[in-house]
Amino acid sequence: MVLASPRNPLNIGAAARAMSNFGFSQLRVVNPYEVAFREARSAIGAGAVMEAAVDCRSVAEAVADCTLVVGTTALGHRELQHRLWRLPYGARLIRRRLAQGSVALLFGSEKYGLSNDDLGHCHWLMRIPTGTEHESMNLGQAVAVCLYELAREPEGAVRPERKRHAAAAELERITELLAELLRESGYVNPRTAVSTLEKLRRLVRRLDLSPRDAEIWLGMLRQLLWKQRA
Amino acid sequence: MVLASPRNPLNIGAAARAMSNFGFSQLRVVNPYEVAFREARSAIGAGAVMEAAVDCRSVAEAVADCTLVVGTTALGHRELQHRLWRLPYGARLIRRRLAQGSVALLFGSEKYGLSNDDLGHCHWLMRIPTGTEHESMNLGQAVAVCLYELAREPEGAVRPERKRHAAAAELERITELLAELLRESGYVNPRTAVSTLEKLRRLVRRLDLSPRDAEIWLGMLRQLLWKQRA
Structure with a gap:
């Protein structure tokens, strides 16, 4: 799980909590607003995921060891010609890849989402199918929904992909x-x-x-x- | 959506936002901590769902017009012999019932969850399948995950139930x-x-x-x- 430039300590903490709820452990935070990162870390009940969170200088550094980088977005960023999947299908693709390597799930900042630079590092994008009237989700809630979907199907129900991928x-x-x-x-x-x-x-x-x-x-x-x- | 005795205005607001994201509109709040309800209402960007939220004096009043009341819980409350379904299956049952009447989804307070009194009003319970190590979810995130699951399948994919149920x-x-x-x-x-x-x-x-x-x-x-x- 990679959070790019998060501003709100409550959101960083909420992301860490959702990870803990659904059994994910590696949180990497890129260029967080420093005070926010410190606050999230020192919050009561921050938990093991938050304590082990790594502060990275760039998205490239945060995803370096991953063989698949998936960006999350409320909108379709068609400019850079990414494929865009709805969460239920995207999560299936991710689970197939998890069997053979690390996958990074990339979330943008609360205010601006993923920048074009962030997006460049993504293999494809995923969106939570919200209604058209009010698309943009709260960061902590979006993280929880994505991880829920990833953990939703019992392990072993998904056939792993054979092909290996470069980091x-x-x-x-x-x-x-x-x-x-x-x-x-x-x-x-x-x-x-x-x-x-x-x-x-x-x-x-x-x-x-x-x-x-x-x-x-x-x-x-x-x-x-x-x-x-x- | 019914929130029983919520304490934190951020959670009330987050619940309202998730409802708006996934196309749900009727929020009822039972005995909220008054300051919290007022703060959530007056928050910037509170949105239409929050503005229309109704303050109820009891769970009975909040669910009176519903033909199905589903409680959410992190634990199995076996004392009152409720049936307990995992969210993906529970959401399917709820969708089948939505075609013919209102369904209340009941969330307990952040600290204590649903009381025995709250639970008495539920037809059955539902739990989000979190890991065993860290079961308890943040209220706003739990609401988002439940509503996501409810909205996950396209309409019409679920065969509505025939039987009618008392309010x-x-x-x-x-x-x-x-x-x-x-x-x-x-x-x-x-x-x-x-x-x-x-x-x-x-x-x-x-x-x-x-x-x-x-x-x-x-x-x-x-x-x-x-x-x-x-």
């Missing part, structure tokens, strides 16, 4: 090398460099690479960069 | 008459009168009366009471 850290390394290569080649317009990086990030996640293929890609890109600089 | 107010009237009758007959030990009333209440709910049968029972009890007093 987010490898995908990010590929993204960086590709960006470097393109920038130095003049492909990237410096004025739009930021959005290009976000698009590249998405492009690489859509490849759905195996760990072995990720290594091959890394080797190729290093070679190309070396050649280009020679 | 809670009629059942309560039967309970009262039966209690009066038994008390005046010397059946009820004055020292255990309170727990006897709770047991009678349960007994009457277990009958699962149709509106027509409820009327017949009311007639019979009135006649018996008249005879006994003659």
Whole structure:
């Protein structure tokens, strides 16, 4: 569970409590409002999940060891062409992947949701099917609903997926090398460099690479960069 | 949705927000801590559900027009012999009943849950399947999870139940008459009168009366009471 830039200590605590309720343990908090993180930690009855929560500097750092990163959203962010699943189906996909590697569930800040930069790290998005009139949920409640759905089906009822997937850290390394290569080649317009990086990030996640293929890609890109600089 | 004796304005507000998210509208609050109810009402962004929330003096009053009353609990209250269903199945039963009458979903106070008196008004109980280590959920999150599950399946996917059921107010009237009758007959030990009333209440709910049968029972009890007093 990754919370990006949460502001309210009550929400951080509520997320930790829901994790404890449904048997999840690893909470990572990216750039929290410092006072909020401290308050949530020191709250009475904070519990083991909150005590073990890790403060990360970036989403990339928080999801580095995960082979699947799923963003949650109230809206469809079509800009970056993510696939968007309703929670009941998305949770099924996640459970199939949990058998073979860590999955990060990424929640944005209370006010702004996930930024484009956050979204770039996601393989796909998931939304809680709320009514159209009042879509946006409270963060602590959204976390509880998602984890409930993930824990809803008894273990073993879901057939695990066979294919293995590269960890987010490898995908990010590929993204960086590709960006470097393109920038130095003049492909990237410096004025739009930021959005290009976000698009590249998405492009690489859509490849759905195996760990072995990720290594091959890394080797190729290093070679190309070396050649280009020679 | 009925909240019995809630203490925290944030929880009342969170319940109202989840209702709005999932398309539910009637919030009734029984004996709230007054300051909390006022604060929740006047909170910024309280929304239409909170504004329309009704303050009731008793659970009986809050559920009077409902044909099914479902209590939520973290534990199994076996004392009063309620049937206890896990949320996914319980929600299915509720959806089948929603087609033909109002259903009350009853939540207890943050600290103590549902009292024996509250429980007496329930036809059956439902629990959110949390882990065994940390069972008790935050009230606002528990409400969100229950309503999510209720709204989870598309409408029409559930076959409505045919049988019609008596409203809670009629059942309560039967309970009262039966209690009066038994008390005046010397059946009820004055020292255990309170727990006897709770047991009678349960007994009457277990009958699962149709509106027509409820009327017949009311007639019979009135006649018996008249005879006994003659």
